[in-house]
Every structure is written in structure tokens, then in C-alpha cells.
Amino acid sequence: MLQIAGDKLRGHLETLVLSSLEQGVAHGLEIVKRVDAAGSGALKLKEGSLYPALYRLEQAGFVKAQWEGEGSGRRGARRRLYRLTRKGKRQLNLGRQEWVDFVTVMNGVLGAPA
Amino acid sequence: MKELMIHVEKAVRPLRITQGQRGAIREELLTHLQGIYDEELERHGDSSAAVQAAIERFGPAEEISRNLRGSLPWYSSALACVPWCARMRTWPESTGRIAWRAWMTGILFWVIVGIPWSCVLVATDRMSGGRAIGLWFLLASYSVVFFVPFVGMFGCIHGVYGQLRSTRRAVLFAVVGCLVQLGIYFLIKLYVKPTLPLGVFVIPFLAPLIVFATARSSGLMKLVRTDTQRGERAGEWEQLSLSGD
Incomplete structure (x- = not known):
């Protein structure tokens, strides 16, 4: 199967994260699993690279983060939970539109079927 | 798990941020890395192989550190320059x-x-x-x-x-x-x-x-x-x- 990793993912990571958060609140590991499942295992993401992207999204106000509360009933280290904001949803729609435009242009250039 | 802590610390220590932020990033990255380790331990059944696989999946610490540096707000490094903000811990000192x-x-x-x-x-x-x-x-x-x-x-x-x-x-x-x-x-x-x-x-x-x-x-x-x-x-x-x- 085709594997998409490293440079090919760069520039799309933020949109991938926003898209995975559309399914609901998640911590880092869960986000990676969602991205992996949505890409049918073809996306090979270095998991540590997720966090710089998450911090950028948080700064831009596209996601909101919160430490898992003590009442979560979970044992072990705390996790930081991320959720999509309204601004993030708008950014996701924008990202999707940009992707469609990009694919359309590239298909035209490469002569690939739309 | 010391190897995992070292991997996280390699990514976090070079950052010029306040002690509070440093602690939060360390905790978050380590929790993720431990999660991967648990998955890999279940798959391999061997601790050292699981550690290696977890570190491989997480990615090189130097690259993560470089990317983290670019993703943190400008005032983090500005605050880290102020001596008494760099160590924001208030009480466990003399x-x-x-x-x-x-x-x-x-x-x-x-x-x-x-x-x-x-x-x-x-x-x-x-x-x-x-x-x-x-x-x-x-x-x-x-x-x-x-x-x-x-x-x-x-x-x-x-x-x-x-x-x-x-x-x-x-x-x-x-x-x-x-x-x-x-x-x-x-x-x-x-x-x-x-x-x-x-x-x-x-x-x-x-x-x-x-x-x-x-x-x-x-x-x-x-x-x-x-x-x-x-x-x-x-x-x-x-x-x-x-x-x-």
C-alpha cells in the first residue's frame, strides 16, 4: 500500500488534526489513531510532530485544550484533551476547500482524471 | 520509564520557556509516549523492543524540539528571560x-x-x-x-x-x-x-x-x-x- 509520510504530510497536518477533532474531544494519542484510521493506515505520521501542530492550532484559537479532570475516573498520568472551536470549524471548511482547489489544479497540470 | 523520559527531555530541554510550560509539555509528551509504549509492549511482549518501537513512532527528539520552538508564542521565550519567571515554582525553595x-x-x-x-x-x-x-x-x-x-x-x-x-x-x-x-x-x-x-x-x-x-x-x-x-x-x-x- 502507498505510504504517505514526512514532507508529503507537512502543510496538511493542521487540517488533518482539525478534521479528526470534528469527531469529538480527543487527546494526542487518540487524534493520531483517528488520523490513522481515516487514512486506512497509509498516513505515516511521526506522532511527536503532532504537538507543535496542536500548539499552533491552540494559539490561533482553532482548538481549546484542557487537562483531564481528576473526576475522569482514569488512573495514571493526566492527558490533555483538545476540542474544536467554532473558529476551528470555519478553518477546517477553509482547509477542505483549499484542498479541493489544490487537487483540481494538480489534476489539470498532471493530466490526471478528476 | 527512564528511556522515554530522556527522549522527551531531549525535545523539551532546549526550549526557552517558563518552568510551568516546560512541565506541562513534558507531561503531555510523556503521557503520549507511554501510551505508545503500552501498545507496543502488548504487540512485542518485550520491554526494550517496545521502548525502541515507541521512540521510532514518536519521531526524532531534535526535530520535535525544532518544531516546538517554532510553535510556541513569542512571549514564552521573553518570559523565560526574566529570572524569576523562568522558574515559576513558588514554594519548594528556601x-x-x-x-x-x-x-x-x-x-x-x-x-x-x-x-x-x-x-x-x-x-x-x-x-x-x-x-x-x-x-x-x-x-x-x-x-x-x-x-x-x-x-x-x-x-x-x-x-x-x-x-x-x-x-x-x-x-x-x-x-x-x-x-x-x-x-x-x-x-x-x-x-x-x-x-x-x-x-x-x-x-x-x-x-x-x-x-x-x-x-x-x-x-x-x-x-x-x-x-x-x-x-x-x-x-x-x-x-x-x-x-x-
């Missing part, structure tokens, strides 16, 4: 160091507020230059006299900075603080300002009671406990040697 930091904050306050205020007083002929400077030094020095006993008292009530809780020591800090302050007010009334109202002499007695009530409030007790634990955890991380895995 009374002297906390008082020193409090005094430095007082000095900073007087630089920002006190100097322009003194300039206004001098410029409007309401105070002479020498008197304004004298007042400035007096207030800066007084902040030490005021802070040391009460920071010390607070520490003894909670047993922070590695000390055992000690009621006797807390009372000692309170009594010495009261006497020194009373002495200062007495000298001011005697030699500087004879019209100093007698109500001022109540402050040294009220202050320990306020410190005691504040120190015993449940919210603050929880905050100190959390802060102490955070300080201990940060100490563990800082002791990690990154030269070899």
Missing part, C-alpha cells in the same frame, strides 16, 4: 530565596511606579530629591522586613521547601516579624514622623493572623501541594543526563 524574589519584585514595582511617582513629587516641589530617594530605599528595604517573616511562617505551616511542618517555627517567625515591625514603626514615630497614627501599630499583629488564615485556606493548601509536587517532578527531569541513552 524562605530566603522566596523572600529575595519577593523583594526583587518589590524593587521592580518601585522602578516602574515609585521612580516616576518620586519624579512627579520632586518636579512639583512637594518633596526634595534626597528625600524621595531615601523614601524609595526605605520602602524597598521595608518590603524585605515585611515579607521574610510571613513567607517563613507560611512555609512552616505547610512544611514546604523540604522542611517538616513546625508550629514552633511558625510562631517564632510570627513573633520575630511582629517585634521587628513594631521596632521599625516605633523608630519612625520617634525620629521621622511623630504624628504617625497609633493604628499603624496594629498592622504587625494583624499580618500574622491574615497569613495564618490564608495559609490554612483549603484552596491555597491544594495549590501549594500541587506546586510542591510539580517542583519535585521538575527536579527529577532536570537530573536526567541526556548525554547517552
Whole structure:
């Protein structure tokens, strides 16, 4: 199967994260699993690279983060939970539109079927 | 799991951020890495293979560090340049160091507020230059006299900075603080300002009671406990040697 990793993912990571958060609140590991499942295992993401992207999204106000509360009933280290904001949803729609435009242009250039 | 901690620390230590942010990033990355490790341990059944696989999946620490540097807000590194913000932990240190930091904050306050205020007083002929400077030094020095006993008292009530809780020591800090302050007010009334109202002499007695009530409030007790634990955890991380895995 085709594997998409490293440079090919760069520039799309933020949109991938926003898209995975559309399914609901998640911590880092869960986000990676969602991205992996949505890409049918073809996306090979270095998991540590997720966090710089998450911090950028948080700064831009596209996601909101919160430490898992003590009442979560979970044992072990705390996790930081991320959720999509309204601004993030708008950014996701924008990202999707940009992707469609990009694919359309590239298909035209490469002569690939739309 | 020391190998995982070292991998995280390699990514986080080069960052110029405050101690609080550093702790939060360490905790988040380590929780993720441990999650991967658990998955890999289930798959491989061997701890060292699971560690290697987890580190491989997580990615090179240097690259993560570089990307993190570019993703943090500009003010993080600006705050990290301010010595007493770089280590935002408040309590797990000595009374002297906390008082020193409090005094430095007082000095900073007087630089920002006190100097322009003194300039206004001098410029409007309401105070002479020498008197304004004298007042400035007096207030800066007084902040030490005021802070040391009460920071010390607070520490003894909670047993922070590695000390055992000690009621006797807390009372000692309170009594010495009261006497020194009373002495200062007495000298001011005697030699500087004879019209100093007698109500001022109540402050040294009220202050320990306020410190005691504040120190015993449940919210603050929880905050100190959390802060102490955070300080201990940060100490563990800082002791990690990154030269070899």
C-alpha cells in the first residue's frame, strides 16, 4: 500500500488534526489513531510532530485544550484533551476547500482524471 | 520509564520557556509516549523492543524540539528571560530565596511606579530629591522586613521547601516579624514622623493572623501541594543526563 509520510504530510497536518477533532474531544494519542484510521493506515505520521501542530492550532484559537479532570475516573498520568472551536470549524471548511482547489489544479497540470 | 523520559527531555530541554510550560509539555509528551509504549509492549511482549518501537513512532527528539520552538508564542521565550519567571515554582525553595524574589519584585514595582511617582513629587516641589530617594530605599528595604517573616511562617505551616511542618517555627517567625515591625514603626514615630497614627501599630499583629488564615485556606493548601509536587517532578527531569541513552 502507498505510504504517505514526512514532507508529503507537512502543510496538511493542521487540517488533518482539525478534521479528526470534528469527531469529538480527543487527546494526542487518540487524534493520531483517528488520523490513522481515516487514512486506512497509509498516513505515516511521526506522532511527536503532532504537538507543535496542536500548539499552533491552540494559539490561533482553532482548538481549546484542557487537562483531564481528576473526576475522569482514569488512573495514571493526566492527558490533555483538545476540542474544536467554532473558529476551528470555519478553518477546517477553509482547509477542505483549499484542498479541493489544490487537487483540481494538480489534476489539470498532471493530466490526471478528476 | 527512564528511556522515554530522556527522549522527551531531549525535545523539551532546549526550549526557552517558563518552568510551568516546560512541565506541562513534558507531561503531555510523556503521557503520549507511554501510551505508545503500552501498545507496543502488548504487540512485542518485550520491554526494550517496545521502548525502541515507541521512540521510532514518536519521531526524532531534535526535530520535535525544532518544531516546538517554532510553535510556541513569542512571549514564552521573553518570559523565560526574566529570572524569576523562568522558574515559576513558588514554594519548594528556601524562605530566603522566596523572600529575595519577593523583594526583587518589590524593587521592580518601585522602578516602574515609585521612580516616576518620586519624579512627579520632586518636579512639583512637594518633596526634595534626597528625600524621595531615601523614601524609595526605605520602602524597598521595608518590603524585605515585611515579607521574610510571613513567607517563613507560611512555609512552616505547610512544611514546604523540604522542611517538616513546625508550629514552633511558625510562631517564632510570627513573633520575630511582629517585634521587628513594631521596632521599625516605633523608630519612625520617634525620629521621622511623630504624628504617625497609633493604628499603624496594629498592622504587625494583624499580618500574622491574615497569613495564618490564608495559609490554612483549603484552596491555597491544594495549590501549594500541587506546586510542591510539580517542583519535585521538575527536579527529577532536570537530573536526567541526556548525554547517552
